[in-house]
Amino acid sequence: NAIYGMTSGQMAPTSLVGQVTTTSPYGRKPELQGYPIKVSEMLSTLTGAAFVERVSMHDIKNIRNAKKAIKKAFQVQQKGYGFSIVEVLSTCPTN
Numbered sequence: 001n002a003i004y005g006m007t008s009g010q011m012a013p014t015s016l017v018g019q020v021t022t023t024s025p026y027g028r029k030p031e032l033q034g035y036p037i038k039v040s041e042m043l044s045t046l047t048g049a050a051f052v053e054r055v056s057m058h059d060i061k062n063i064r065n066a067k068k069a070i071k072k073a074f075q076v077q078q079k080g081y082g083f084s085i086v087e088v089l090s091t092c093p094t095n
Helices: 039-044 058-079
Strands: 047-054 084-090
Touching: 039 047, 039 084, 047 058, 058 084
Parallel strands: 047 084
Antiparallel strands: none
């Protein structure tokens, strides 16, 4: 997601601007660390991308939406429309 959780919450390529991490205690600053990689947006521009979606797992409603998106991704893939990917954002209870 937006941090390296297994390393005590260090900044990752996907950390948001302003996001505080153990390696960016004052928040990510584009002029120092650059802008975050937007995974879904980047992959959606590739030839053959048939289904690209970002989902969140922060509450029951969004967990249900994530299940639907994953199911649709498999269906699109199985029908041969192109490649599918679902970017799943989740919380980290320790950081």
